[in-house]
Amino acid sequence: MAEKITALDLPMVDPLPEATQKYFDLCAEKLGLVPNVLKAYAFDIAKLNAFTAFYNEVMLAESGLSKLEREMIAVVVSSTNHCWYCLVAHGAAVRELSGDPKLGEAMAFNWRAAELSDRHRAMLAFAEKLTETPSKMEEADRARLREAGFSDRDIWDIANVVGFFNMTNRVASATDMQPNDAYHGQFR
Numbered sequence: 001m002a003e004k005i006t007a008l009d010l011p012m013v014d015p016l017p018e019a020t021q022k023y024f025d026l027c028a029e030k031l032g033l034v035p036n037v038l039k040a041y042a043f044d045i046a047k048l049n050a051f052t053a054f055y056n057e058v059m060l061a062e063s064g065l066s067k068l069e070r071e072m073i074a075v076v077v078s079s080t081n082h083c084w085y086c087l088v089a090h091g092a093a094v095r096e097l098s099g100d101p102k103l104g105e106a107m108a109f110n111w112r113a114a115e116l117s118d119r120h121r122a123m124l125a126f127a128e129k130l131t132e133t134p135s136k137m138e139e140a141d142r143a144r145l146r147e148a149g150f151s152d153r154d155i156w157d158i159a160n161v162v163g164f165f166n167m168t169n170r171v172a173s174a175t176d177m178q179p180n181d182a183y184h185g186q187f188r
Helices: 020-030 036-041 047-058 067-080 084-098 101-107 118-132 138-146 154-174 182-184
Strands: none
Touching: 020 036, 020 047, 036 047, 036 084, 036 154, 047 067, 047 154, 067 084, 067 101, 067 118, 067 138, 067 154, 084 101, 084 182, 118 138, 118 154, 138 154
């Protein structure tokens, strides 16, 4: 029986285009798996390419935010939205990047319970508010980030990570996207 990735019947393109297959092979080599989110998008290679390009720009491109900070934002947004897929996948990333399994759990369950710097508390409060009540964002929210040491470019990057994960959380929840089994035990 094939692995269930989503509740939708959207099979991957078969065969995958050469560039896509190389990307999947690279994921398998570096991560030990091909993330199910990529497999889910592989029914439409143009959508997969758009998704991966934006993910790579938001999460991996040069930024004043560390990779760990971006993953922490991803988990807090996903926790706020109760997104099963992203909580599991990005919780594993927080555990890996921080070397602290407790931090990954705190981000998923209640980030306020974690031992965090003032910088990270300001960043995550902003991410949570932007997720829950975007129409209530105001200059005071940005000012708190500046006071915590974030530049205006950093604020832009925080907002983009928050926006990206709000979008992906909604797609994952709407389609009942399932996290790869391997994520559950990683970096504990």
